[in-house]
Amino acid sequence: MxxxxxxxxxxxxxxxxxxxxxxxxxxxxxxxxxxxxxxxxxxxxxxxxxxxxxxxxxxxxxxxxxxxxxxxxxxxxxxxxxxxxxxxxxxxxxxxxxxxxxxxxxxxxxxxxxxxxxxxxxxxxxxxxxxxxxxxxxxxxxxxxxxxxxxxxxxxxxxxxxxxxxxxxxxxxxxxxxxxxxxxxxxxxxxxxxxxxxxxxxxxxxxxxxxxxxxxxxxxxxxxxxxxxxxxxxxxxxxxxxxxxxxIARSSSWVRAERDGVFLSLVALGAWIKKGDLIGRISSPFGGEDVNIYAPAAGILVGRNNLPLVNEGEALYHIARFEEVSEVAQSLEVFTSDIEKGPTLAGEPPIV
Ligand SMILES: [Zn+2]
Structure with a gap:
């Protein structure tokens, strides 16, 4: 009833x-x-x-x-x-x-x-x-x-x-x-x-x-x-x-380009970064020395520039700092594989 x-x-x-x-x-x-x-x-x-x-x-x-x-x-x-x-x-x-x-x-x-x-x-x-x-x-x-x-x-x-x-x-x-x-x-x-x-x-x-x-x-x-x-x-x-x-991130900050040039990233989104790691380079197709980019802090890469052409001062990497960074990295791995294996939630083929 x-x-x-x-x-x-x-x-x-x-x-x-x-x-x-x-x-x-x-x-x-x-x-x-x-x-x-x-x-x-x-x-x-x-x-x-x-x-x-x-x-x-x-x-x-x-x-x-x-x-x-x-x-x-x-x-x-x-x-x-x-x-x-x-x-x-x-x-x-x-x-x-x-x-x-x-x-x-x-x-x-x-x-x-x-x-x-x-x-x-x-x-x-x-x-x-x-x-x-x-x-x-x-x-x-x-x-x-x-x-x-x-x-x-x-x-x-x-x-x-x-x-x-x-x-x-x-x-x-x-x-x-x-x-x-x-x-x-x-x-x-x-x-x-x-x-x-x-x-x-x-x-x-x-x-x-x-x-x-x-x-x-x-x-x-x-x-x-x-x-x-x-x-x-x-x-x-x-x-x-x-x-x-x-x-919850303790804080986060951007790493900026120190020089104008061609940006080559060596780390992907979600990467667990340690302080001092080599994370990217700025080079020039017209000669001159490459500039290495080292991580100023440990953390997880939560944002990244994808355009290789950069000017001085441009934001390249967004790094979030955590108390328990290794746990975050682990949790991200599980999360990513769950999402990739999981359903599209629309009953349609995935966008690839
Ligand atoms: Zn928006």
Whole structure:
């Protein structure tokens, strides 16, 4: 017999559209327009559960050229775990539609949308878009996951960045299930800063490089969002293994080019680096001495420049320091092989 005492979810209203409990809808938010009078909508997928629960916003491509998150959301939306959820999932595959169209991080006015929050109704294009997005989508959420990659020509090891001084945020960072967590308090008008300031726990998933798809980063991302949903009680327990506790970096820093030239890297992302290791060289095809690059500190390589042409001062390696660096290296090995052997989570062949 059906338990009639079970609480029922109320309809979810967004942009004048009513989504009934137990249904899904795609809402086209009119956030911008091209000067050809073509509307530039931001599609929001609303998966509204039968039972009440958290409202999780998952967003991607707030930097228009960061594509792994777009594919993470596409796969997430096809996942069977979403057939019956508690609460509501607001999935936004592309926040910066302008940048996405032009294959760039930025807006047409060269601003970074992720520096324009909270924005305002009367400010710059970026401020207006940020304001619309904040008031219509972000403010509706109780929790958020923002999906990013490294910048152009720069790859990140899958990692979570979060303000761990908030306990709920820390719990989400742990639940996501990637081995490396970087504690960072972001300012400068980011979505993350604004969400945290108004009590919405938010984590950023960073993985891969702009303008590229990377299967392992995508898989880890889909899995991570599903892990967070389970942690928040939005889905039932899945059969997959409970992820190991992540390691929180003590600090992190960039190694920069000491000279202009051609950059040759000798270490891959995820490498365990010891202080003084030879990690790269800067050479010149036009003669002259090579410059060796030695690791200034021990740690794990969590970010790397992939473009061989570098100028003095350019960031080459991002090294995160840990108390228990050998354990992190081990945990990364297990994690990487699990991800590679695991399913694509979309029932499709993997991207290779
Ligand atoms: Zn980004």
């Amino acid at each position: 059906k338990n009639t005492k079970e609480p029922k979810n109320a309809p979810f209203e967004i942009d004048g559209i009513t989504v009934q409990p137990g249904t899904r809808a795609k809402v086209e938010l009119p956030l911008a327009q091209l000067y050809t009078q073509t509307p530039l909508n931001v599609p929001i997928h609303v998966i509204h559960g039968r039972k009440p629960g958290p409202v999780l916003m998952v967003s991607a491509a707030i930097h228009g050229d960061e594509l792994n998150g777009v594919e993470i959301i596409r796969r997430l939306l096809r996942h069977s775990a979403l057939k019956s959820i508690n609460g509501t999932l607001l999935a936004v595959p592309v926040v910066n539609v302008f940048g996405f169209i032009h294959k760039t991080r930025y807006l047409p006015d060269r601003r970074d949308l992720n520096r324009c929050f909270p924005g305002s109704e009367t400010g710059s294009l970026g401020a207006r878009m940020a304001w619309q997005f904040k008031t219509q989508v972000l403010d509706r959420a109780t929790h958020a996951v923002d999906l990013h990659t490294g910048a152009i020509h720069r790859a990140n090891l899958p990692q979570i960045r979060a303000d761990l001084s908030n306990e709920d945020t820390g719990a989400m960072a742990n639940a996501f299930g990637v081995p490396v967590v970087i504690n960072s308090v972001l300012g400068e008008g980011t979505l993350r800063e604004v969400a945290e300031a108004q009590g919405i726990p938010v984590i950023t998933y960073e993985a891969g490089e702009a303008l590229r798809f990377e299967e392992s980063c995508i898989r880890a991302g889909v899995k991570g969002v599903l892990n967070v949903m389970q942690h928040l009680g939005m889905t039932g327990a899945r059969r997959s293994r409970v992820p190991a506790e992540p390691y």
